[in-house]
Amino acid sequence: MNETGKVRAGEAAPKGIPFYLPQGNECALFEHAWRNRLPLLIKGPTGCGKTRFVAHMAARLGRPLITVACHDDLTAADLVGRHLIGDGVTYWADGPLTRAVREGGICYLDEVVEARKDTTVVLHPLTDDRRILPIERTGEVLEAPPEFMLVVSYNPGYQNLLKGLKPSTRQRFVAIRLGFPPPELERRIVAHEGGVDEALAGRLVQLGQALRNLTEHDLEEGASTRLLVYAARLVASGVHLREACQVALVESLTDDEDTVSALAEVVDAVLGA
């Protein structure tokens, strides 16, 4: 498996580096961005490998990774830090962004469009050539070391197209688009991550492709690589293939009963009724 990113014996990735099979030139581009101190935006559908890619690159570059899952209640103080009271004294506690700047780490803001626009504005002085983080509450102005990098991701699906990012935020990042991996690559990913042989992984990937073809009509977004991995893991632990697909690839994708039936038909057609 690989939630922790540990690589099985025989895999190409060096020990301690989370397993990641690139879709294209994204690893080199990430490294160039890091060396040139450019912030990076990664866009792509849910479960296509964005988080794994960042974890892989942080380990490859030997930088600590600090991840923040953004949401609409996230405040600037949640990122930068706040005064806390403990044992009757007030002390300053760094937020994750400040910690990443101090440590020269990679700060990864997942689903950045979820954060309110007034929150993302704290990123501005860090993401242009000033590369500073002013901490109003303490009066400090931190200069980001060369190793620091800000990476943000979002899923440019229908809802997020409406939310978007302010142009003044957006135009501070270089951007990489990831999609679902091409079938041959996805088969290797599902086999590795799901702990199944490549033949079974190939069938699941074929099913994933067929389910993605339905997306335009019935679903907001297609079956992700993550869900294919889940189906594989269930099969690897003894769940019948059909049942694994039902729970990982049908019921997880929609609540609409007609769509569930349509998806189940696709499963039957691909796996053979």
Ligand SMILES: Nc1ncnc2c1ncn2[C@@H]1O[C@H](COP(=O)(O)OP(=O)(O)OP(=O)(O)O)[C@@H](O)[C@H]1O
């Ligand atoms: N290129 C890849 N190499 C290795 N594993 C991958 C790859 N792409 C996807 N995976 C697998 O798919 C899972 C989901 O990927 P990940 O969590 O990175 O998605 P994500 O794009 O960050 O999703 P979200 O937008 O929902 O956070 C990973 O845990 C991993 O098992």
